[in-house]
Amino acid sequence: MEGSKVEKEDIICIICHCIPNKAYTSQCCGIVSCYTCVQNMKQNKLLTCPNCRNKQPNFQLNMYLQKLINKFPVPCKFDCGLILQICEMPSHEKQCPQKFIQCRLCEFKGNKELFIDHATQIHEDQILKLLEFNSYPQFSNQIDVLQEIKNAAGNICNIGITSKFYCGKSAGFKCTICTGVCGPMNGCNCVNCMELDIKYRKLDKGALVNGEGRISYFKNGSFYCGLKSADSRLCGKDYTCRHCISLIGDIPYYKRLFQ
Template structure:
């Protein structure tokens, strides 16, 4: 009979690793002799410790891994009984498991509460760095140069990126006299240059006559000849609380379009 025995006949010693002498963790099997080992124990090993096959070639043994995962086990902290496959996840949250500090040169050991206090007091800078580094890749980055949606090139050849207002900004000097910003196109908000305004109009597929004000709202001229974005604006004197949409007082951002909107293209073409 070849292969491992049925689960009912197996014992924990059947699945001990010949190297560490503990039950195999992530069991792998030697291609030559079918001996099983911990995956980490044979990492970097050139020849099989059992049959001396050189080079050592292994493959994961899913059958043995499932058997080991179903073996009974107990937490070394709180003593709770469970299957071995659930032990690792339990130990992460168990308040009684003794944890070692991972900082090189630090010999601290303690339960979860004391370990957290130790890390917070002694290694808080490392903790902050590790936390930010861990989640940085998962966080959406709207200004990534490799993101074709967030980054493009305007008609002047400058790289333009979407800012907080949803408009494109290239960071160059403004070619419109807005008198309300620092004189730069963005980089995250404020008034854009003419080339970046054209990019925003094109990306939003706006019809001729539409512009985008400094807060990112689409606006067009009403019956009064003023620009209106149609947003609800609290405390807009002399109005019903809305910027337009066709007449009446307009918001501060649209008033700026009244002043220098003529310098902007009103069509992407």
């Protein structure tokens, strides 16, 4: 490298062949590696240098190299035709008109314009159910609907028509009103998705979200949500609705979340 001039072959990670977002260099032979690959080497106990086979390569963060990398011009990964410095690329990629968006309800992937057409044509019913006014409790935390949300098991979750989280995997149990599957759009959910329900509604201990999407409180060995029936009875005062009855049967499964 001469001055601040940088060639791609001088800065790519020797392991993954990508331009590092955090550049590390080895003290043994000066090879470049990214943060992720250095961490993977440590976790897999690969203690020799992948280039010179030194048994103590000692990778360290190279701030000078990182400053040069930040000025390196790269094309947008969404093929919009724009070429920017690496340090400018993250803000552009958030707004890039060619950015790919993955549909959570199917396998479609496309840019914003194509995604909107797909959503309104293929998933019209689901969109209407999510956007129309209903009595389901709203989230206490604002959720970016384009952000990928995973539960504690690492499964990607969707928000169903009841405003509950669902991953589409096995719920781990089968109650009287569901099929034993977490979602995909309504009904009971697995313990890890229920944990997200509690987190995003900022619920205190002693509360879960039933299969209807209503906050249900545990009291005297039972759950009650306050649902008003067609004949004006209240769940918890005059009767127990079927969704809260379902939660009662699932107490052993959800126990760690509300006690």
